[in-house]
Amino acid sequence: MTTNHVRQPFPYLLLTPALAILLVLVGYPLVKMIITSFQTYGRAQAFGAPAPWTGLSNYVKVLTGTDFWMVLARSFTFMIVAVTLTIVLGTLVALFMMQLTKGFRLLVSIGLLLAWAMPALTSVIVWGWMFDTKYGVINFLLTKISGQDWMGHSWLLNPVSFFAVLTLIIVWQGIPFVALTLYAGLTQVDAAVMEAAAIDGASPVKRFFQVQMPITRPIFTVLIVLSVIWDLRVFAQVYALQGIGGNTDQTSTLGVWIYQRGSAGGDFGFSAAAAVIMVILMLVISSYYVRQTLKQED
Numbered sequence: 001m002t003t004n005h006v007r008q009p010f011p012y013l014l015l016t017p018a019l020a021i022l023l024v025l026v027g028y029p030l031v032k033m034i035i036t037s038f039q040t041y042g043r044a045q046a047f048g049a050p051a052p053w054t055g056l057s058n059y060v061k062v063l064t065g066t067d068f069w070m071v072l073a074r075s076f077t078f079m080i081v082a083v084t085l086t087i088v089l090g091t092l093v094a095l096f097m098m099q100l101t102k103g104f105r106l107l108v109s110i111g112l113l114l115a116w117a118m119p120a121l122t123s124v125i126v127w128g129w130m131f132d133t134k135y136g137v138i139n140f141l142l143t144k145i146s147g148q149d150w151m152g153h154s155w156l157l158n159p160v161s162f163f164a165v166l167t168l169i170i171v172w173q174g175i176p177f178v179a180l181t182l183y184a185g186l187t188q189v190d191a192a193v194m195e196a197a198a199i200d201g202a203s204p205v206k207r208f209f210q211v212q213m214p215i216t217r218p219i220f221t222v223l224i225v226l227s228v229i230w231d232l233r234v235f236a237q238v239y240a241l242q243g244i245g246g247n248t249d250q251t252s253t254l255g256v257w258i259y260q261r262g263s264a265g266g267d268f269g270f271s272a273a274a275a276v277i278m279v280i281l282m283l284v285i286s287s288y289y290v291r292q293t294l295k296q297e298d
Contacts, residue, residue, distance in 0.1 A: 037272035058273035075254040079231040090178025116176035124240040156245040185216040
């Protein structure tokens with residue numbers, strides 16, 4: 001028997017610390033959440049009282065309640081809009097970077113990294129100042145440009161404009177990751193292939209869809225999956241924006257709604273059941289895109 005067929009334990013030993021950390025930081029909370037979803041777990045249980053088992057009653061309450069489906073539809077609508085804008089604009093920025101000289105490309109990269117590195121709460125505060133009712137620069141510019149008085153207009157009380165501001169923040173933070181990742185992938189496309197396509201008369205749009213996009217399709221798939229997961233479970237931006245002036249009843253997404261039911265409502269079993277359903281939804285969406293990618297690679 002050759003050594004190639006002998007499984008060496010050393011690589012598995014190297015993975016052991018990382019796997020142990022994952023089990024502690026991810027595995028235990030996940031198992032605890034699943035167990036809690038089958039229990040009546042309120043404030044009394046949080047202080048040590050026994051948690052009685054209720055079976056699937058929490059899941060029934062979640063799935064038969066109108067609030068869950070309204071919040072789910074709202075979250076999916078927001079996610080679809082945000083992911084579409086992030087991927088499209090990030091792709092355009094990546095293609096734009098391909099045309100820049102080295103110096104300008106470096107400046108654009110630094111600007112993207114600064115936007116990407118800004119903490120979520122900090123970015124919400126900055127954008128909140130810009131859309132402030134009395135002193136915001138957005139209302140000031142609209143007043144100067146349109147000639148109408150926009151000072152005093154609230155962008156966060158109306159659910160539609162609230163999600164417009166939220167989408168702007170999420171897309172602004174998501175574009176750098178998409179643009180830099182796609183740029184790295186586009187640089188791997190053989191220049192000779194692009195030149196041959198140009199000689200054959202293919203326009204820049206055709207070269208992108210017929211040459212660059214098929215080659216970088218796995219990158220697009222990963223970016224879409226990550227963007228779907230991130231935007232579907234977005235929490236900090238929504239919660240912070242609601243604190244500035246949003247209507248919580250009409251602007252909560254799935255993650256914020258689950259937190260509110262658990263913290264304010266004190267029904268942790270219900271929140272755990274909703275969180276499990278949310279995890280299952282994200283796994284289903286992610287697995288679909290992963291299967292499609294594996295089929296294309298085969």
